[in-house]
Structure formats: C-alpha cells, structure tokens
Amino acid sequence: MTTLQSYGWNEHFMRHFQINPFPNLEAARVLSIQGFIHLLITETGHMDAQLAGTLINSRESETCPKVGDWVLVKRYEEEGMIIDTLPRLNELSRKAPGSQSARQVLAANIDGVFIVQGLDRDFNLMRLQRYLHQIVQCNIQPVVLLNKKDLVPDPETYRQQVLDLGYSCPVVLTSALYPMLQSEWTSQYLQPQQTYILLGSSGAGKSTLLNNLLGYQLQKEGTTSAANNKGKHTTTARHLVLLPNGSMIIDAPGMREFGITVEAGKESANHPLIEELAPQCRFGDCTHQHEPGCAVIAAFNNGSLPELVYRSYLKLLREQYHFQASESDKRRDERRFTKMAKQIFKHRKNRKY
Known part of the structure; x- marks a missing residue:
C-alpha cells in the first residue's frame, strides 16, 4: 500500500487527478492548517505549503482547501504551492459562528462523525439533535459517543433518551479512562483507510479519547472550569492523524455554536x-x-x-x-x-x- 492510499486515496481522486489540466503536480492531502501554512502528506512524506495567489483570489472561503481535502501541489525544494483542490466526496459544514449567514466547512472527505457528549455535565439532547440534524444533512454517518459513563449511576437511561430521538445511528456508552470500553467500539467503528472526525463541546473528553487511541498525547487534556462547569479549550485547530489500526481521525476544537445550514x-x-x-x-x-x-x-x-x-x-x-x-x-x-x-x-x- 502506498503512502497516499493509507491516507484514503481512492479511484475517485485518482480519476480527477489524471484529468487535471496542470502538468507536473503532486497529489497531497491536507492534514492541518496553521495560519497560511498547510501541512500536507504526499507520497514521499510531509510538506508545508501555501495557497497560490490565484486560488485565494478566485475562490470563496468554503471552497478553499480544508483539513481532509486532496490538493494538487507544486514542489519548490522543501515547500510547496497548492494550485487546486480535487473534487470532494462530501464536506462537513455548519453556519459560520456569529451573525453571519455563510457556511463554514469544518472538514472534507469524511466517512463518519463521532459526536462526543460527557455524561457528567455536558449531556444535552437539544444540542445533540442539532449535531445529528446537520451531520445527516451533510450525508455523513454519525455515531454518538456518550463518554464518562462511570460518573453516572444509570448510563443506560441516557443512551435510551438518545435512541428515542429516532435517528438511525449507533449510540455507544464509553469512558476514556477504561481502555477495554474504548476497544469495544473502536474495533467496530474505526475502519482502515477511512476518515472520521470528533465533534463535541470542550470538556466532553475528545482529546482524552484521541490520546488513548493514538497511544501518546497529541493534545493536552483539559479540565472543567469550576466557575461555570464548562470545558476549557485544549484543541485549537483541526488535525488529521493516522491511528495505529490504519484509520484516520480529526480532532476538532470544542464548539459552543453549531449553526444549521x-x-x-x-x-x-x-x-x-x-x-x-x-x-x-x-x-x-x-x-x-x-x-x-x-x-x-x-x-x-x-x-x-x-x-x-x-x-x-x-x-x-x-x-x-x-x-x-x-x-x-x-x-x-x-x-x-x-x-x-x-x-x-x-x-x-x-x-x-
């Protein structure tokens, strides 16, 4: 298996890559975006790249490369210039925060979304239904992870409340502190060469779950504010990482707004x-x-x-x-x-x- 295939390269992207009008370009996937710098994975390894000026000036913000996108890049020694984006299979979006009516694309080419809610203070059915509605509308399969089941006396009642919402998606009770509970759902829902994203509020336990899946600390694990019982942000940008089992996951910053489009x-x-x-x-x-x-x-x-x-x-x-x-x-x-x-x-x- 090639490097690109391990990161989700398939016939859809190959077909569009072969007919692109730009010669001598490489295919790469966007792993993260830090300011103007896009961290890419290419067939030969990682590369930092920036957007070509024509791409910035000719595109709406939502169509510019996002984490998970496959792009065409021209190499200049150790850095690259992104020339174009290959057509997406799908995109996960929300209404841009604030009073704007524009869409904000969170990630592209996603196979599944894990919605994480903590059962200690974070459980909120209305907010969960908002996530489910938007994700289903984006034609992406959701999985609900009810984290911190060890902190409530009867976690099954919470699971039943989610099932009563009527969405045909898995609802999993777990705890990031117990590896055996994590392995039960990860072996079923995390498939090699598939891309997933973790969504939820700050303090729900997303970073702890991800660190356990990786086997090392990618993101600092946060705490809950004693003043307002709300989680503190530990993830400040979206990162696509390859897990030991060959699947990929994106850890998104905690979201207090998840507007419907x-x-x-x-x-x-x-x-x-x-x-x-x-x-x-x-x-x-x-x-x-x-x-x-x-x-x-x-x-x-x-x-x-x-x-x-x-x-x-x-x-x-x-x-x-x-x-x-x-x-x-x-x-x-x-x-x-x-x-x-x-x-x-x-x-x-x-x-x-």
Missing part, C-alpha cells in the same frame, strides 16, 4: 420521526406548525411524538428559514453591487476617465 436539495428541517408522519398530513406541503389535518401536530398532542423532538424541529426550521433569507439577501445585494459597478464603469468609459 440549508444544503442543496434540503428545503426543510425534517427529522426522521417527522418524516415518518409527514405522508399522513392532509397537505403535501405541510410545515407541521398550524395546518389542519397535520399528522405531526396530532402525534405531538397525543404524546406519541416526543415534545423535545417537535420543539427542536420548530427551532431548527426557524433557523433554516433565517439562513435561507440571509443568503437570499446577500445574493440580492451582490446583484445590486454588480449592476451599480457596471453602470459606474460605463459612465467612466463614456466620460473617458
């Missing part, structure tokens, strides 16, 4: 349990908020649809409507600016400026 072809914040009920609604375009004959509202009223699921659905739906409106406003403003700029250039040309 609207992906192509997704026009509503549907949840598996709501999608199951929706065909029974009187109207095909039912929003499940106020329409007569709505099977979702009826299920909520009679208690067969959990209140948490329905209220979370309404909240996510409002967020998606807001995201769509913001994107629409942005595109409208861009059209107005383009039209105004053309008028100015035409006026200057006529006046011979």
Whole structure:
C-alpha cells in the first residue's frame, strides 16, 4: 500500500487527478492548517505549503482547501504551492459562528462523525439533535459517543433518551479512562483507510479519547472550569492523524455554536420521526406548525411524538428559514453591487476617465 492510499486515496481522486489540466503536480492531502501554512502528506512524506495567489483570489472561503481535502501541489525544494483542490466526496459544514449567514466547512472527505457528549455535565439532547440534524444533512454517518459513563449511576437511561430521538445511528456508552470500553467500539467503528472526525463541546473528553487511541498525547487534556462547569479549550485547530489500526481521525476544537445550514436539495428541517408522519398530513406541503389535518401536530398532542423532538424541529426550521433569507439577501445585494459597478464603469468609459 502506498503512502497516499493509507491516507484514503481512492479511484475517485485518482480519476480527477489524471484529468487535471496542470502538468507536473503532486497529489497531497491536507492534514492541518496553521495560519497560511498547510501541512500536507504526499507520497514521499510531509510538506508545508501555501495557497497560490490565484486560488485565494478566485475562490470563496468554503471552497478553499480544508483539513481532509486532496490538493494538487507544486514542489519548490522543501515547500510547496497548492494550485487546486480535487473534487470532494462530501464536506462537513455548519453556519459560520456569529451573525453571519455563510457556511463554514469544518472538514472534507469524511466517512463518519463521532459526536462526543460527557455524561457528567455536558449531556444535552437539544444540542445533540442539532449535531445529528446537520451531520445527516451533510450525508455523513454519525455515531454518538456518550463518554464518562462511570460518573453516572444509570448510563443506560441516557443512551435510551438518545435512541428515542429516532435517528438511525449507533449510540455507544464509553469512558476514556477504561481502555477495554474504548476497544469495544473502536474495533467496530474505526475502519482502515477511512476518515472520521470528533465533534463535541470542550470538556466532553475528545482529546482524552484521541490520546488513548493514538497511544501518546497529541493534545493536552483539559479540565472543567469550576466557575461555570464548562470545558476549557485544549484543541485549537483541526488535525488529521493516522491511528495505529490504519484509520484516520480529526480532532476538532470544542464548539459552543453549531449553526444549521440549508444544503442543496434540503428545503426543510425534517427529522426522521417527522418524516415518518409527514405522508399522513392532509397537505403535501405541510410545515407541521398550524395546518389542519397535520399528522405531526396530532402525534405531538397525543404524546406519541416526543415534545423535545417537535420543539427542536420548530427551532431548527426557524433557523433554516433565517439562513435561507440571509443568503437570499446577500445574493440580492451582490446583484445590486454588480449592476451599480457596471453602470459606474460605463459612465467612466463614456466620460473617458
């Protein structure tokens, strides 16, 4: 097996590499990004590289290389210049933090996402459903890791609450302090040549889990603040690392915001349990908020649809409507600016400026 194959190189990337219009370039995968420096893995080893100016100026931020991307790089002695990005298989994104409506791509070419929640203080079903909704919308398989099971008297009740959300994904009880518990799920869900990412809040135990998987300390293990019971950030950037079993994992910084976006072809914040009920609604375009004959509202009223699921659905739906409106406003403003700029250039040309 070649170096690139061990990092996930497959026929999809080979096909696009062979038809790229740039001669004498190498293929490489982005392992981490520190400022302007991209750490790459090539067939001959690691390389530091920067983006070509034409790539920076011609791309939106979300389409520029991210951790997990496969890129075309031109070598200059020990450093390189990234010329282009090979088409992605998928991308994990969220709404950019703050008041922006733009998407932020967290990583690319991901085979699975491990959502880590600690059962001591971090367990939050509403937040977990937000993660699940966005990950599924990105067409990536999630696995829920309920960490620190040794700190609660009945961990199975927490697992059942997650299962009741209705998402068809594995829910695993574990503890980073017990290697045997980790080996039970890692042997099943971490497959060679596959790429995974760890997501969750600070203090959930992601870095401890990763350090145990690696067998050495890649990230400093943090503590929980006594002032607010919130975890302290120990991971400050995303890093793709190769695990001893041949799989790859990305440790992402703790996220206090995980905003919902609207992906192509997704026009509503549907949840598996709501999608199951929706065909029974009187109207095909039912929003499940106020329409007569709505099977979702009826299920909520009679208690067969959990209140948490329905209220979370309404909240996510409002967020998606807001995201769509913001994107629409942005595109409208861009059209107005383009039209105004053309008028100015035409006026200057006529006046011979």
